[in-house]
Amino acid sequence: MNLHYETVSPLLKETLQKLVNSPIFKDFTLIGGTCLSLQLGHRRSIDIDLFTDIDYGTMNTKEMKEFIQRSFPYSENTDSLDTSALGYTLYMGDSPIDKIKVDFFYTEKFIFPIQEIDHIRIADIREIAAMKLSAITEEEPRQKDFWDIHELNEKYSFKDMIDWGIKRNEWSVTEEGILNGFQK
Known part of the structure; x- marks a missing residue:
């Protein structure tokens, strides 16, 4: 690469x-x-x-x-x-x-x-996907994180990215929290 x-x-x-x-x-x-x-x-x-x-x-x-x-x-x-x-x-x-x-x-x-x-x-790009989904659960997510997630979604399914986000941050990230991040 x-x-x-x-x-x-x-x-x-x-x-x-x-x-x-x-x-x-x-x-x-x-x-x-x-x-x-x-x-x-x-x-x-x-x-x-x-x-x-x-x-x-x-x-x-x-x-x-x-x-x-x-x-x-x-x-x-x-x-x-x-x-x-x-x-x-x-x-x-x-x-x-x-x-x-x-x-x-x-x-x-x-x-x-x-x-x-x-x-x-x-x-690994999948690691970054997990971290980006965690980032949007924060109080004030950054616009560039949403852009990055959009780009990542061209390569990976949203479901897989959610699973990686939860696996990486099992104590602080939930599927509901990620989905709520998109409504901010």
């Missing part, structure tokens, strides 16, 4: 490649809209979501912070890595204007095998 790099900016591609080529981030997997746009080529994407299913509290945030500060001319919010959290939202790039938002989060175990394409650990 060839990735659709035309869906991301050159800075996003460069940022992603710097991160995934460092052993510090070997346990992180690209997920979310950017992962989906790179695989399907259906829309532009502007941020990076890197999730890990390692045990909570085992992210080496000290090394992450040092790497980011050393590797990027500009970084923002790296001090958040000094505290223990479920996730971190950072900005990195060339300047305060030319930067990429990057999220690093712990997640539940992945339910589908992770692929590696161009040295990037990439979530």
Whole structure:
């Protein structure tokens, strides 16, 4: 499979490649809209979501912070890595204007095998479908999540996607919750 790099900016591609080529981030997997746009080529994407299913509290945030500060001319919010959290939202790039938002989060175990394409650990499209259906159950779902679900529905049945969403988030996602998400 060839990735659709035309869906991301050159800075996003460069940022992603710097991160995934460092052993510090070997346990992180690209997920979310950017992962989906790179695989399907259906829309532009502007941020990076890197999730890990390692045990909570085992992210080496000290090394992450040092790497980011050393590797990027500009970084923002790296001090958040000094505290223990479920996730971190950072900005990195060339300047305060030319930067990429990057999220690093712990997640539940992945339910589908992770692929590696161009040295990037990439979530299976079905995993992203499960996560997108979970996202629309939130208080204020984002329009781009509905667009992504529409694109995914071209490839997979809605019933299968609901089943994956429930399997991935069995304690918080229900079929009723997903269907209600479409009425917001």
